[in-house]
Amino acid sequence: MQIIKPDVNFDFVGMRKLAYCLSLAFILASIISLVFHGGLKYGIDFAGGAEVLAKFSKAVPIEKVKSALSDMGLKGSAQQYGTGQSDYFRILIDAAQSENENLSRKIQEGLATATQTEVTIESFEQVGPQVGSDMREKALLAIFFALLFINIYISGRFEFKWLISAGMTAVLAVLVYALYIAHLSMSILIGAALMVSLVLFYLLNLKYAMGAIVALIHDVTITVGFFSFFGKEFSLPIVAAILTIIGYSLNDTIIVFDRIRENLRKYQKRSMAEIINRSVNETLSRTILTSGFTLLVVLALFLLGGGIIHDFAFAMLVGIVVGTYSSIFVASPILLAWQKRK
Numbered sequence: 001m002q003i004i005k006p007d008v009n010f011d012f013v014g015m016r017k018l019a020y021c022l023s024l025a026f027i028l029a030s031i032i033s034l035v036f037h038g039g040l041k042y043g044i045d046f047a048g049g050a051e052v053l054a055k056f057s058k059a060v061p062i063e064k065v066k067s068a069l070s071d072m073g074l075k076g077s078a079q080q081y082g083t084g085q086s087d088y089f090r091i092l093i094d095a096a097q098s099e100n101e102n103l104s105r106k107i108q109e110g111l112a113t114a115t116q117t118e119v120t121i122e123s124f125e126q127v128g129p130q131v132g133s134d135m136r137e138k139a140l141l142a143i144f145f146a147l148l149f150i151n152i153y154i155s156g157r158f159e160f161k162w163l164i165s166a167g168m169t170a171v172l173a174v175l176v177y178a179l180y181i182a183h184l185s186m187s188i189l190i191g192a193a194l195m196v197s198l199v200l201f202y203l204l205n206l207k208y209a210m211g212a213i214v215a216l217i218h219d220v221t222i223t224v225g226f227f228s229f230f231g232k233e234f235s236l237p238i239v240a241a242i243l244t245i246i247g248y249s250l251n252d253t254i255i256v257f258d259r260i261r262e263n264l265r266k267y268q269k270r271s272m273a274e275i276i277n278r279s280v281n282e283t284l285s286r287t288i289l290t291s292g293f294t295l296l297v298v299l300a301l302f303l304l305g306g307g308i309i310h311d312f313a314f315a316m317l318v319g320i321v322v323g324t325y326s327s328i329f330v331a332s333p334i335l336l337a338w339q340k341r342k
Helices: 013-036 062-071 103-115 129-159 162-181 187-205 205-227 238-267 271-282 282-303 307-341
Strands: 048-058 077-080 087-092 119-127
Touching: 013 205, 013 271, 013 307, 048 062, 048 103, 062 077, 062 087, 062 103, 062 162, 062 282, 087 103, 103 119, 103 129, 103 162, 103 271, 129 162, 129 205, 129 238, 187 205, 205 238, 205 307, 238 271, 238 307, 271 282, 271 307
Parallel strands: none
Antiparallel strands: 048 087, 048 119, 077 087
């Protein structure tokens, strides 16, 4: 199925400077938002605390639920499912107050008394602050190692440098894990390791790996920035969404890289800019179809999936749009910039 004419020739390379400015603006906005909000708003998976799903026998306004929590001396938040009045509420209690053994019963009785309504606790989950911190660090490690192992695949497939990329990845992985055991700050450690890996890509002439990794860092940073800007909770399902985004964006990038490599052999007398433009245009129909239909499915989940899956779908929506954009305007032009630099 082809929705783009075969002879179409959009000048994507000619728009790369505008695209770089747009990407830089979004990345800076993401960083500023993270600094302004003091980091991400972590869910109980990472921050610790208690999560309660309470069902009322009849619909009640959220103000009554919040007032009941305040009367019980509990610090936390309540989220209703639906609009106006609802009979289902998700209640989050801060980590400092979640160690109470009878917390579930206390919440149930307090809500029933305040609302004069029968209350059923559908689910109750507690996570200690230390467990949450450990899970947060391991989630960062999972994302970091995913990016490193992608480097091996890209370098081996497109540049046949399996041993060089595997050796570099092994050294970085061992170093990061050793420093992690030494209790250094995980976020600073991973940021520094990614910067070192980009320098090594340049020194070892791993241009395809650099294009792919820069695009993936771009996608993850902007997706996380959107969560910070809108004040959404960052939890384990969101880490799963980010890993899915990494895989989706990488697949799109590989399709374009494959066509660039084919056209480099086919049109040896043409400039790199012409080859990149031709390659992106030739894969444009496939990109629009794949991204468009995936976007429709995720949009349906976002609008109709309910509160449980809402944030996951939001992350996927942002990630698909940003990942498709980065495959065209970030990963591919880096090959051109590399050639000019060399």
